[in-house]
Amino acid sequence: MRLATVYGSPTPPGKLARALGLLEQGVRDRHPGWEVERIAPRDSIAPVVATWGDDAVERIGGADAVVLASPVFRGSITGTLKILIDMLPNEALRSKPVGILTVAAAPHHFLSAERHLRDILSWFGALPTPNSAFFVDRVFGDAEVDAEAVTDLREFADQLVVLAERLDGRHFGPDPLTVRFTRKRT
Numbered sequence: 001m002r003l004a005t006v007y008g009s010p011t012p013p014g015k016l017a018r019a020l021g022l023l024e025q026g027v028r029d030r031h032p033g034w035e036v037e038r039i040a041p042r043d044s045i046a047p048v049v050a051t052w053g054d055d056a057v058e059r060i061g062g063a064d065a066v067v068l069a070s071p072v073f074r075g076s077i078t079g080t081l082k083i084l085i086d087m088l089p090n091e092a093l094r095s096k097p098v099g100i101l102t103v104a105a106a107p108h109h110f111l112s113a114e115r116h117l118r119d120i121l122s123w124f125g126a127l128p129t130p131n132s133a134f135f136v137d138r139v140f141g142d143a144e145v146d147a148e149a150v151t152d153l154r155e156f157a158d159q160l161v162v163l164a165e166r167l168d169g170r171h172f173g174p175d176p177l178t179v180r181f182t183r184k185r186t
């Protein structure tokens with residue numbers, strides 16, 4: 001099976017990249033039946049905005065599970081990640097397990113990007129994991145990442161893998177609004 005990790009930061013490598021790297025390595029080590037591929041922005045078009053390669057949409061659509069990873073920017077996700085999300089057709093995430101990984105400078109912003117992503121995932125009829133992963137960025141600035149963060153990342157990835165394996169091939173209704181309102185009436 002295949003996990004696509006979406007690195008939603010326009011400013012690599014950074015703290016989010018380190019968190020995502022640990023998550024990805026953990027899945028490769030503990031779940032040998034899984035391939036992991038990271039989808040990252042390709043070109044910077046402004047200091048904090050980047051765009052994606054032409055294959056990004058297809059790679060997400062073909063994955064069995066997805067991690068959407070974003071630093072908190074202005075109390076929300078990055079514009080860079082939103083650019084990619086706006087290019088995804090509904091089927092790319094419909095009935096698909098999706099985990100949310102965010103980092104921010106301020107601990108008070110722990111739900112700020114997550115809640116926006118959960119709204120967006122409802123539009124897709126995706127299967128957001130029950131628990132997201134949030135970290136204050138300095139955790140990934142230290143030479144050694146503390147054990148609690150490593151455990152959180154492991155548990156976060158494991159729930160995604162379990163959901164995807166147990167629900168493989170299942171499709172859940174009712175159709176999300178976008179499907180209902182664009183369906184041709186007979």
Ligand SMILES: Cc1cc2nc3c(=O)[nH]c(=O)nc-3n(C[C@H](O)[C@H](O)[C@H](O)COP(=O)(O)O)c2cc1C
Pocket residue numbers: 009011012013014015016017048071072073074075076103104105106107109137
């Ligand atoms: C444009 C911009 C907006 C940001 N807005 C917030 C914010 O609203 N709340 C917060 O806690 N941190 C904010 N930050 C800090 C980043 O979330 C934090 O530094 C994060 O680690 C950046 O990701 P990176 O280290 O992977 O580059 C902002 C950073 C930038 C560049």
